[in-house]
Amino acid sequence: MTQDSPASPAEEDTFISHLIELRSRLIRAVVSVLVIFVVLFIYPGPGKIYDILAQPMLATLPPGSRMIAVGVITPFMVPIKVTLLAAFVLALPIVLYQAWAFVAPGLYKNEKRLAMPLIISSTLLFLLGMAFCYFVVFHIVFHFIATFAPHSITPSPDIEAYLSFVMTLFLAFGVAFEVPIVVILLVKTGMVTVAKLRSVRGYVIVGAFIIAAVVTPPDALSQFTLAFPLCVLFEIGVLAASMLDKRKARAEEEKPDTTDVDTM
Known part of the structure; x- marks a missing residue:
């Protein structure tokens, strides 16, 4: 009956070095998101960023109508989530570069030539999908909902429900592209x-x-x-x-x- 031979010290060192490299790449990616988040938090601020995200909905509401916040901490947490999402989107090239730098040493030359254009193009297409959703789809959908709603109803969407809705569409169109x-x-x-x-x-x-x-x-x-x-x-x-x-x-x-x- 044979037993598997234990890993050699060289193999263990290689595995540990890969884990250290992975940790350093993850830390750099997270730090890049946090740095951009802090900058956006200072200027223009979470409230302003959420107002930009809510603009397609606000443009279709009746004059004088505003969105509402049902939860106690919702007016604070929702803009923070939106700011964190914006920071991740802006830091996406850095995050993908860290992923590329980690896997690149194990790729063949022809795979490296193919991988980098795919990473760049997939990032641009995902952002293009989000932009198409924001500038085209939101306008069409919210305008349709506003014209379809009965005159006896005054729409006042909840900001947390609105965030969940737009996140779903952002993800759907980003992946679709x-x-x-x-x-x-x-x-x-x-x-x-x-x-x-x-x-x-x-x-x-x-x-x-x-x-x-x-x-x-x-x-x-x-x-x-x-x-x-x-x-x-x-x-x-x-x-x-x-x-x-x-x-x-x-x-x-x-x-x-x-x-x-x-x-x-």
């Missing part, structure tokens, strides 16, 4: 082909509307504002993957043929 990255990765890893993706286009459209129905408010307009970008982003991902495949094929054709060697 990552669809091109997912499509490109599926093709690059060989899990699917561009032709296969094009053949399942109809299923993707149905799936996009199902996802939109789950994560958005129960009205057709909100669902369409998410489902339509999902479909467009899927097509963009398929187009980008197709271009990458063509570029790879041209590069392979231009390589000199070294298999034929003259024999004497």
Whole structure:
């Protein structure tokens, strides 16, 4: 009966060094978020930041109406949460760089060339999804709700419920805008082909509307504002993957043929 041999001192040192490296990267990421949080807390302040977040809703309320806070500490905690969220979004490039710096030594050269563009593009797409949600979707959804509400009702949304609502939509649209990255990765890893993706286009459209129905408010307009970008982003991902495949094929054709060697 054999027993597993204990780890050598060199392996233990390597494992400990990885843990130390991970801890230092996490500390740097957390510190970057906290530093930006402190700066935002000082200026412009949590109240001002929440007012910016609440502007799409306030613009659709009747004149003189305001949002309310039901909880005792809600007027303090909700702006703090919003400020922390803003700090994380602003520190996202630093956080992702720390993650990249930790895993980069274990990647191959071709993986490194692919990983950095993917990290940058996925970050930009996530932020673009949040911006699209704030400037377009919120205006459409809140305006629709305001016009649909009976005249006998005076809307006064609770700020905590509003924060939960916008966080859900921010996350949904941020993740939705990552669809091109997912499509490109599926093709690059060989899990699917561009032709296969094009053949399942109809299923993707149905799936996009199902996802939109789950994560958005129960009205057709909100669902369409998410489902339509999902479909467009899927097509963009398929187009980008197709271009990458063509570029790879041209590069392979231009390589000199070294298999034929003259024999004497």
